[in-house]
Amino acid sequence: MSIKYRLTIMSFLQLFVWGAWLITIGNYWFGTKQWSGENFGDVFLTLGISSIIMPAITGIIADKWINAEKLYGILHILYGFVLFYLPQVDSPNTFFWVILMAMLCYMPTLSLSNSISYTILKNNNFDIVKVFPPIRVWGTIGFIVAMWITNLTGNKASANMFYIAGVVALFLGIYAFTLPKCPPQKLIEENASWTKKLGLNAFKLFGTYKMALFFIFSMFLGGALQLTNMYGDVFLSEFGNFEKYKNSFVVEYSTIIMSISQISETLFILAIPFFLKRFGIKQVMLISMLAWVLRFGLFAYGDPIGGLWMIILSCIVYGMAFDFFNISGSLFVETTTDSNIRSSAQGLFMMMTNGFGALLGAKISSIMIAKYFTFKFSNLNDLLNHFGTDVDNPAIKNILGNNKVLENNVLEKFVTVRDWSNIWLSFAIYALVIAIAFAVLFKHKHDPKDVESVTH
Known part of the structure; x- marks a missing residue:
């Protein structure tokens, strides 16, 4: 089997083992376990904690001591075993600690999988810019397939979703040991400070007004990134509480409806070069923020019958909302930071969005929903x-x-x-305030050279 096909399998399985439960865990929490909504945000809190702590640590380990593919395999095997244990947990507090263990194993594999692909492709003289994107898109397809399997097998509120993910995670862990070797690169100097080793030297960018503003907005928008993953499937499923909607396609196949968001994500990636070249980095980031307003607002007024078109359109808009900020934000960091801290700056961008932002969004949203809605x-x-x-x-x-x-x-x-309508409206208002503040406060002049690398 060719290297490209082997890496495609890895990419597919990488997100499959996440998609099998991430979107549907709310149904398990609220429906099967009937636990408090105030504690539900703690599940997604673990994503933020893991995103802050683990990537830098595992990066150092892979850089100095262990082959990246072996570390990757070990982490997935551990992740699989933890998932097998999750259905045995009967306390929301214990569930938090167990899911945290799972995320501490899983989250660093997201960056490790990219590093492994880059290393193997380079060692085999492939053009990464051309070859890697088609490989990576299979990761999103894996996420979608996992969602469909969980829904179509009747397990969107069942503990079986964790078993499905666990079995595939163990297979992926074993499979990783068969990949070409990715030995430690030893890119970090032996006498480098721990600040540099952990990528913390990029925090000095907060001394620049524009960069500080960018990272703060990244954190606030990061608070919105997981909200529909947290509550989307539960929202659609709870239409089943009403006689008018309980037998609708949306209620029965809510996870499949939600998967339109991931399908949209794969399509909008293709449109990014055009938008970046035409409108520039700031405008594309602003378009993303306004797309989040639409994403939440359409959910607020949608329903499975007369408002089905709003639910579908909300899922389509998600691709623009999610991709446009992540890609344009990453490009902004790439074009405005010095080469000696560029990698650390990219890590800081991810830390602010998927780390601190996810922490903010998960905790505050769960408390707000439980208390007011x-x-x-x-x-x-x-x-x-x-x-x-x-x-x-x-x-x-x-x-x-x-x-x-x-x-x-x-x-x-x-x-x-x-009260789902007002829940989504409050999220839409939050995104709108961020968008207006960003448009007014963040100054960045469009330079076509900034986007040349992604448009050619």
């Missing part, structure tokens, strides 16, 4: 007053399910209802 009813009259209807309404009957009404209209157990 989640209603728990123990009294039937309160439930009916909230919806402005009567007990014979089919929607109320569906929400109550088999819940018995005891003395004084007290319900047998709490009924939880989330």
Whole structure:
């Protein structure tokens, strides 16, 4: 089998083992386990913590002591074993620590997989600029396929999603040991300070107004990047609480609907060179922020029947929202930093978006939703007053399910209802404020030379 095909398999499996549970874990948390919404953000908090801590540490290990492909394989095997243990956890607090262990193993493999591909392609005299993108796009396809398998096998709220990911992670870990060797590069000097080794020297960029502003906006926008991954599938699935929507395609195949977002992502990557050349880096970043406003706003007013087009369009817009900022932001760092700290600066960009930004978004959104947009009813009259209807309404009957009404209209157990429309509207307002502030405060003149490398 050719090197390109072997790396394509690695790329496909790399995101498959994440996509099998990332989008659907909310259904498992809220539906199967029925745990508190306030703690749900802690699951995605682990992505941020891992993104801050692990890539630099594993980068040093791969650079000095262990072949990158072996370290990559070991991490995936450990990740697989942790996923096997997750379904045994019956406490949200314990779940946090176990999923954190899984993410500490998985998150550094995202950058390691790129490093392995670059090294192997270079060693075999391939043009990385031409060869790597078609390989990498199979990673997104792997994510989509995993989502479809989880949904079509009836496991979008089941612990089986972790078993599916775990089995494939173990296979990927073993497969990694068969890849061509990627020995330590020893690119970091032996006497280099730990600040340099960990890539922290890039923090001096905060001394420049424009760079500091860019990284701050990266963090704030990073807070929005995982919100639809956290809540999108739950949002669509909970339309099933209402008689009008419970048998709709959207409810039954919510994960497949959400996968349109990832399909869109692969397509918008192809449009990036045109937009960058035509509008420049700042305008493309601004377009991304406005796309997030649309992403959330369309969800706020969409529904599985009359508003289905808004849900579909929101998923399509996601590709522009996600890709445009990540690519244009990375290019901004590449063209405005000195070569001696460029790699560290790229790491800082990722740390601010997927690290500190993810921490901010996960924690604040879960607290906000639980406190202001989640209603728990123990009294039937309160439930009916909230919806402005009567007990014979089919929607109320569906929400109550088999819940018995005891003395004084007290319900047998709490009924939880989330106000999704206002949840998404609050996210849209957040993104709009960021976009307006960015347009006013961030000054960057378009230079066609900045984007020459991606348009030719």
